[in-house]
Amino acid sequence: MATNRTFTMIKPDAVANGHIGAILDHIIKGGFKIVAMKYTSLTPEKAGEFYSVHKERPFYGDLVKFMSSGPIVAAILEKDNAVEDFRKLIGATDPSKAEAGTIRQLFAKSIDANAVHGSDSDENAQIEGSFYFSAFEQF
Ligand code: IDP
Helix, strand or coil: CCCCEEEEEECHHHHHCCCHHHHHHHHHHCCCEEEEEEEECCCHHHHHHHCHHHCCCCCHHHHHHHHCCCCEEEEEEECCCHHHHHHHHHCCCCHHHCCCCCHHHHHCCCCCCCCEEECCCHHHHHHHHHHHCCHHHCC
C-alpha cells in the first residue's frame, strides 16, 4: 500500500541557479505539505553513502562529485500517494525527456544536474528521510 510521504532534495544546480523558491512553490501548489526541511550540504562521503545503490553505475563518481559541490535543500513531503505523485511532478530523469510543466523540464539543464531528487519507493522514502532527519524532526 502506498504511504503518504516522500523525500526530496533540491540539488546543487537548482540552488545555485536561484530556483529554491520557485521549486518549493511548485511542490506546494502540487498539493504537497512540507513535513520537514533543511538547507544543508553533503560531503563526498555522505553523497556516496546516499547514492550507494548506484555505486556500480558509470556515472556514480560524477554524481557524488556533483551532489557534494554546493548547498542543497532536503525535505520530507506529505500527500496521498506521495511517491508516485511526486515522481510525476518532477518528470523524467533526463530533463529533455521530461513532460512540459514538470520541475525538471522547467528548472534542469542536463541528466546529471537535474534540479531535484524524488524517492522511487515508499521504502526508500523512509530510508532517505531518515538519512537527514531524526525521528523527532519527522513529526
Ligand atoms: P532518478 O533521480 O530520476 O530516480 P536515477 O536513475 O535513480 O534517477 O539516478 C539518480 C541520479 O543519478 C539522477 O537523478 C541523475 O542526477 C544521475 N544520473 C542518472 N543517470 C545518469 C546518466 O546517465 N549520466 C549522468 N548522471 C545520471
